[in-house]
Amino acid sequence: TGRVAGKKAFITGGAQGLGAAAGRMLAKEGAKVALADLNLAGAQAVAAEINAAHGAGTAFAYQLDVTQEDQWIEVLEKAASDMGGLSVLVNNAGIGGDGPIESLDFGLWKKVMSVNVDSVFLGAKHALTHMRAHQPGSIINLSSIAGLIANGNSPAYNASKAAVWLLSKNIALYCAKMKLDIRSNSIHPTFIDTPILDGFSARFGKEEAFAKLARQVPMGRIGEPNDIANAVLYLASDESKFMTGAEIKVDGGISA
Numbered sequence: 355t356g357r358v359a360g361k362k363a364f365i366t367g368g369a370q371g372l373g374a375a376a377g378r379m380l381a382k383e384g385a386k387v388a389l390a391d392l393n394l395a396g397a398q399a400v401a402a403e404i405n406a407a408h409g410a411g412t413a414f415a416y417q418l419d420v421t422q423e424d425q426w427i428e429v430l431e432k433a434a435s436d437m438g439g440l441s442v443l444v445n446n447a448g449i450g451g452d453g454p455i456e457s458l459d460f461g462l463w464k465k466v467m468s469v470n471v472d473s474v475f476l477g478a479k480h481a482l483t484h485m486r487a488h489q490p491g492s493i494i495n496l497s498s499i500a501g502l503i504a505n506g507n508s509p510a511y512n513a514s515k516a517a518v519w520l521l522s523k524n525i526a527l528y529c530a531k532m533k534l535d536i537r538s539n540s541i542h543p544t545f546i547d548t549p550i551l552d553g554f555s556a557r558f559g560k561e562e563a564f565a566k567l568a569r570q571v572p573m574g575r576i577g578e579p580n581d582i583a584n585a586v587l588y589l590a591s592d593e594s595k596f597m598t599g600a601e602i603k604v605d606g607g608i609s610a
């Protein structure tokens with residue numbers, strides 16, 4: 355039982371933050387989950403916690419660098435075999451950390467673009483091979499409000515998340531044209547309390563840093579990981595069966 359009972363979900367960046375929250379939420383609602391991350395120990399810890407709560411064989415952990423095509427092929431194969439198929443892909447792994455354009459190192463630009471964009475291309479390309487056997491399916495891509503609204507501080511993050519937004523729609527139209535019952539949508543969070551904000555918190559102290567961010571949000575606070583996990587849950591479930599090529603903004607009104 356549960357809103358995603360029987361679904362088999364592969365989640366990148368599942369060791370912490372939004373990926374871990376999505377894994378816990380989908381497992382609680384009846385899915386099997388594969389948590390893939392650069393940080394294998396972190397993914398294993400989250401999987402162990404999920405298995406303790408919902409039974410052995412609910413969650414699996416894998417090491418994956420989402421920028422490496424050979425690793426994607428190998429890890430998707432293993433995960434589909436461990437879970438008994440693959441019906442949901444959550445392209446969640448992503449990084450920020452770039453700075454203003456004039457001082458931005460070209461290497462860091464390329465790294466942010468690769469982790470945030472190559473990952474979605476490679477993940478969708480290779481997951482579709484497995485997902486066509488387990489329709490209906492859902493591809494869920496973590497973009498950002500920064501993929502819709504520019505900020506002047508992080509050009510690679512802005513450009514990469516805008517690329518995720520349209521790539522997500524491209525995949526949606528491709529699947530529809532191919533008569534696949536596989537949907538593709540993007541989620542656009544504003545500031546959410548995860549380790550991705552650690553650098554910013556270190557500069558001002560966590561309380562002051564979060565207060566600065568909260569002042570930018572009409573609802574007057576930053577979000578919590580489950581605010582995003584709930585959107586992932588909706589998109590992973592058949593409740594969203596007629597939604598594809600859409601974007602869901604979860605942002606306390608910042609883009610309104």
Ligand code: NAD
Nearest residue numbers: 367369371372392419420446447448498545546548549550
């Ligand atoms: P996070 O930094 O807490 O977690 C990201 C995870 O991705 C980490 O476990 C990290 O090890 C993993 N990762 C990084 N590079 C990887 C790679 N090459 N291969 C595999 N795994 C890799 O971040 P988060 O806050 O949970 O963010 C998740 C997603 O949501 C990201 O795409 C982020 O851009 C997006 N997002 C977050 C916020 C926010 O405020 N938290 C806002 C908007 C969008």
